[in-house]
Amino acid sequence: MLLLSGKEVQEYLKDELEKKIEHLGVVPKLVILQIGDNEQSNVYIKRKKKFGEELGIAVEHRKFEENIKEEDLLKNIEKYNQDKTVGGIIVQLPIPKNLNKSNVLNAITLKKDVDGLGVVQTGLFYSGDSQAITPATARGIISLLDFYKINLESKNVVVIGRSSLVGRPVGEMCLKRNATVTICHSHTKDLKEITKKADILIVACGVPCLVDSSYVKEGQVVVDVGIHRTRGGLCGDVDFDDVKNIISAISPVPGGVGPLTVVSLFQNLVDCTVDMQKS
Ligand code: NAD
Numbered sequence: 001m002l003l004l005s006g007k008e009v010q011e012y013l014k015d016e017l018e019k020k021i022e023h024l025g026v027v028p029k030l031v032i033l034q035i036g037d038n039e040q041s042n043v044y045i046k047r048k049k050k051f052g053e054e055l056g057i058a059v060e061h062r063k064f065e066e067n068i069k070e071e072d073l074l075k076n077i078e079k080y081n082q083d084k085t086v087g088g089i090i091v092q093l094p095i096p097k098n099l100n101k102s103n104v105l106n107a108i109t110l111k112k113d114v115d116g117l118g119v120v121q122t123g124l125f126y127s128g129d130s131q132a133i134t135p136a137t138a139r140g141i142i143s144l145l146d147f148y149k150i151n152l153e154s155k156n157v158v159v160i161g162r163s164s165l166v167g168r169p170v171g172e173m174c175l176k177r178n179a180t181v182t183i184c185h186s187h188t189k190d191l192k193e194i195t196k197k198a199d200i201l202i203v204a205c206g207v208p209c210l211v212d213s214s215y216v217k218e219g220q221v222v223v224d225v226g227i228h229r230t231r232g233g234l235c236g237d238v239d240f241d242d243v244k245n246i247i248s249a250i251s252p253v254p255g256g257v258g259p260l261t262v263v264s265l266f267q268n269l270v271d272c273t274v275d276m277q278k279s
Helices: 006-024 039-055 070-082 102-105 117-124 136-147 167-176 191-195 257-278
Strands: 029-035 061-065 086-091 156-160 180-184 200-205 221-224 228-230 233-235
Touching: 006 136, 006 257, 029 039, 029 070, 029 257, 039 061, 039 257, 061 070, 061 086, 070 086, 070 102, 070 221, 102 117, 117 167, 136 167, 136 221, 136 257, 156 167, 156 191, 167 180, 167 200, 180 191
Parallel strands: 029 061, 029 086, 156 180, 156 200, 200 221
Antiparallel strands: 228 233
16 A cells, blocks of 8 residues: 655655745745634644745744734735735634634735635636636645646546535546546535545545545545544544555555645745746
8 A cells, every 4th residue: 555645745845846936036925814822723833834934935923812803804914915025825724703704815815815715716716727826735635646646537536525625626626637526525425335436535524534444445545634633643534544455545644635735835825926026
């Protein structure tokens, strides 16, 4: 069984990014806006900051009170929209329920929407615009498959999860590569029957170890997007030990999709910088 090492791919993509940045001269800073103090978000932000620093890119982490008024948050986003030293803005999800997620994400100006989650970037992405930003995790999953030369052409790809962050955009990316894509979710009937038909199974359902040996078939490639902290340590949405002797390849947790989400965010930032320099 082949282990799809996100860490290895991250190193490779990081080298490429360093060369690109050298060529660009400078990459404007990334601003990460966090509302509240979600523990998992703190960990993700720390990783992004560290990775940015390794690349020589400044990352500003701005933390707001959980009960910030939406209009105050939007004013702050607008300030960063106007700031010429800022190349990318992200709002770390999840955000508190008292804020309207669409209003907040749509407040980020198109050219700085490096997560690609605002309505305009989303529209560009699904309409096939070549300049569109791909949400980082989806971009990372495709980079992982590309690195290991796992061809998507005419393959049956099954995605578990239909979120705008992962499931839908990765499904769309696979469609663009001429795969036949089935997107499943919590209302899907006979899920196991569908997943067993996949050549490539991408699992992003947010349920620890949901996918066990009864969901997979011999020879499948499995990408485990999930990440959960349990008493026994970190685990994904796939029961690794239960499926490992059946399938042909799998991304581990940790060390699989996670590192690729981080590098993809900075690829998006560099792409936005290149676009800005062109215009
Ligand atoms: P989400 O909660 O927004 O979406 C989960 C999706 O899974 C939904 O569409 C839901 O319908 C579906 N689902 C839930 N239970 C199901 C079930 N029993 N059967 C079938 N479908 C089911 O989650 P998300 O933001 O898409 O994230 C999914 C997972 O990926 C989470 O574990 C999250 O922590 C992880 N994640 C990891 C990274 C990374 O970089 N590794 C990045 C983003 C998300």
